[in-house]
Amino acid sequence: MSLVAIYLKLALQRPGxxxxxxxxxxxxxxxxxxxxxxxxxxxxxxxxxRSLGYCPEHTWQIGLLEQEEFGVPLxxxxxxxxxxSVILERLALYTRRMGWTHxxxxxxxxxxxxxxxxxxxxxxxxxxxxxxxxxxxGEESEQSYLAWLLRELSGPEDQFRTAYAASxxxxxxxxxQGLAAADRTVESGARFLVETTRQxxxxxxxxxxxxxxxxxxxxxxxxKTEAEKMALWRALTFSGGNPQGKPDDN
Numbered sequence: 001m002s003l004v005a006i007y008l009k010l011a012l013q014r015p016g017x018x019x020x021x022x023x024x025x026x027x028x029x030x031x032x033x034x035x036x037x038x039x040x041x042x043x044x045x046x047x048x049x050r051s052l053g054y055c056p057e058h059t060w061q062i063g064l065l066e067q068e069e070f071g072v073p074l075x076x077x078x079x080x081x082x083x084x085s086v087i088l089e090r091l092a093l094y095t096r097r098m099g100w101t102h103x104x105x106x107x108x109x110x111x112x113x114x115x116x117x118x119x120x121x122x123x124x125x126x127x128x129x130x131x132x133x134x135x136x137x138g139e140e141s142e143q144s145y146l147a148w149l150l151r152e153l154s155g156p157e158d159q160f161r162t163a164y165a166a167s168x169x170x171x172x173x174x175x176x177q178g179l180a181a182a183d184r185t186v187e188s189g190a191r192f193l194v195e196t197t198r199q200x201x202x203x204x205x206x207x208x209x210x211x212x213x214x215x216x217x218x219x220x221x222x223x224k225t226e227a228e229k230m231a232l233w234r235a236l237t238f239s240g241g242n243p244q245g246k247p248d249d250n
Contacts, residue, residue: 004145005160013163015168016241017169017242018145027137031058031065032065035066053079053080054134094126142177146178146181149164153186161192164192165196169200171241175197179193200238201238204238207228211231
């Protein structure tokens with residue numbers, strides 16, 4: 001069995017969407033590799049500068065992780081020292097392009113004649129030229145794992161179908177991505193995903209309805225089951241992917 005299949009089986013045994021777990025683990029592996037050995041790697045640094053850093057989520061994740069695991073956030077300091085110098089240069093270029101350093105006579109005349117018609121030029125200097133590299137790695141990982149999952153679910157053996165049926169299944173986003181990427185070669189796997197999702201959503205809908213009914217005045221004396229208590233949590237996980245933390249069941 002390949003490593004990908006092993007990772008998939010292990011993820012199916014965990015609560016929540018397995019692809020969410022695998023994407024998060026792939027991103028974390030990249031971040032740790034970045035902090036351990038790639039801070040001064042030219043291609044890695046070049047992408048970081050072209051993307052003007054990382055997305056907000058991964059900016060904070062990388063910053064906090066290095067502080068927690070290494071004690072001294074030197075890697076982040078090196079990255080953002082470089083990035084801040086680049087942004088300073090681009091802001092200087094934007095200032096020159098706007099004519100704020102030495103505004104020509106014709107621009108001053110236009111502003112005097114039509115003060116409300118003048119609009120600042122687009123700040124193209126602050127537009128990233130590449131996406132967040134950590135997001136890229138996560139997207140590539142989830143696409144690969146989704147393709148493998150569909151192939152395994154379409155195969156002759158029932159091991160993956162049994163494991164998937166026992167799991168909490170894909171979240172809505174990864175279900176949508178998986179079905180969008182499916183072709184005729186994995187049609188049986190796609191059909192299996194749809195059928196199991198319909199069964200889970202039918203149960204979820206029932207539990208949500210019962211929670212709502214038992215929360216009304218006339219039926220408040222009826223005790224809610226554990227499944228009904230966790231129904232909203234399951235709905236949020238399906239709609240929004242795996243959460244960062246799990247609340248108390250009460």
